[in-house]
Amino acid sequence: MILTTDLARLTLITCALIVLLIGLKRGRRWLDVMRVLLPTLVLFMLVAGWSGGYEAAFGAALRLIALAGAGVAFFSTTPPEELGDALLASGAPSQAAFLLEGALRFTPMMGQLAREVYEAQASRGFRFDRRNLLHNGPLLLTPLLISVMRFADDLAEGLETRGFGSPQRTPLAEYRLSWRDWTLMGATVLFAQLILW
């Protein structure tokens, strides 16, 4: 049922999502994502169309559009750290909650490390253009790996100094279900019923 190929249903879902996105003022964000996804979308349609005809092609496209829309709607309205807090509040282990926040905090840092390694090696005259990348790759990978592992060690110490090993953890935000949440959940169930059955 979830994997429906019925074009009418898919169109309805996609339209509903677009209305939702515009209502949430995330329409532009979604368009940006779709622009990046456009080549994938075309490829997707071609492959599906090749094996299953027009209907399959449009079905595949609508599905991708709907998925991207749902992703944008969720992640643009829910900051990962709040998602972590919510998970924590609903009883998930604190490590899982930290994973979300930690990824957000340290991903840019890893990029910075990679840039520093590249700059250090390029300064020594090593070349990393297309022809030399394969041969000189280890020159980037080894220092990067060692720097990252070293950082991971430091991070483990950093976490321990803050008492992270403790079994307790107070969620930093409190989440209570209000009438709006119940309404939204009711509407979602109703909509799913209408579409899928």
Add this chain to the structure above:
Amino acid sequence: MKPLVVCEQVAYHYRDGTPALHRLDLTVEPGEFVILAGASGSGKSTLCRLLNGLIPHLHGGHLTGRILVDGQDTLHTPPYVLSRQVGLVLQNPEAQSLATTVARDLALGPACQGQERASIAARIRDIAAMLAIEPLLDRQPGALSGGELQRVAIAGVLALNPHLLALDEPFAFLDAAGATQLRDTLRLLHQRGVTIIVAEHRLGEVADLATRLIVLHEGRVVADGAPRDVLAHDILQWGLEAPPLVRLARAAGIDAVPLTLDEAMEVLPLNSDLQHPLPTLDDVSSASPVIAWENVSFSYGSRTVLSQASLSGASRNIVGLLGANGSGKTTLLRLGNGLLRPQRGTVRLQGEPIGKRPLWDIARSAGLVVQHPRRMLFAPTVQEELDAGPRAIGRYDRAWIDHVIEQCGLEPFLNRSPHQLSAGEQRRVAIGAMLASRPSALLLDEPTAGQDATSRRMLHSLITSIARDGMAVIIATHDTEWAYTLCSRWAVLGSGMIIAEDAPPAICAQAETMARAHLRVPAIEALRYMPGRTIAHLADARVI
């Protein structure tokens, strides 16, 4: 009073079997301010990690003896319980700020203790007010300066309200402004009753604040007492350097141990001979420059870092590029070897503009040694590390590389992995790897950051000998005490421009320039310009 820390016959071997501490006995009373001094590898970091249980709970290894913190045996108490007694601030504050905003980061510790949300919020407010970091609360840790990040890291462990604050080499990467702020923070915390242990080899930074100085050498306590008494010993034998003022007094043949400028003023008679070696190389800025930045400007997006900066370095010249953290020193160096290209202005190497010359070609003329050697060391042995660069740019010369090995003192490690070396040895391998390609200009980014006294001395003589070989050397640093006797010329960066350029003593005479660039005045010059002493007095007295 019950002692806060008791170490009884503590011995520790790392997981790989290397001994770190030998039968250590130590007691720390509440309210003490202890400097734990020692060269790299003396065991001071290990001792810090023993206090809050990171050793052995996280790092493993073989531990014998007993450590009691606030009466709790660390061997049987997990780190998260000990974190309520001991706040440990590590060398890399970046790895201690763990959340997406400063406020969320400060909340992490109390949250892990299961405190109430309201009391967590109150605690964060108190700590932020005490350390004056309220304006940072909503900012992202990644956007903070090194000094700010460190204050946040201190706040993060203080949020747990520990009785003991231990800091592992907190001054290693701070500029003068950051160091002054850290001193103020430590003094304040000590006044509020927090017991403080600072593991450090830059003794001048805190010697006057501390109540006690413990010297570790090869895993043993070799001296323990009031800072003034310990500093009266010859601490050089333990790989440590006395604070600059103490060295000056000793050179003048005076027995007293002055820890502050005022004390130095009292003990050093006006006509005493203040001996301080000056650079032996002449400034030959009139000669045609090997490397020159001409009115270069550079911005990252809307943030202007350099605007119309000009600097040049000639053969056999050592130029110190000085400025606060974030003043654009690193950017200027990166423009010098083509990693960045100026948005306005020209960079010339041997008179030729670098224009669009590729990096690998520029590497024959200008070599940049980055601040963290770990970012560039990749080879299985030091020898291969040294050979790789010259081979890549087609300039392999066996005899020259052998000369570099001797110059940098790398013979003992040639067949060892560069990753297993100490920080000081790694720094020399990194410099050697650049030298091996025989560039005509060598650019060094903060070479003394995180280096102990022995290593700083070795770097001092290494760089002098590199300049004697005919290279132009440009050093970005805020270590003025070290650069004072090394450089023939100082160029000071401020507001994106070179705001002053002259011989080090002449720059020190410009009080406004030094203050504007957050530079510390070297001890001898600070004494020279103390009120009540005229310049003529000391100029006559000084033996050069």
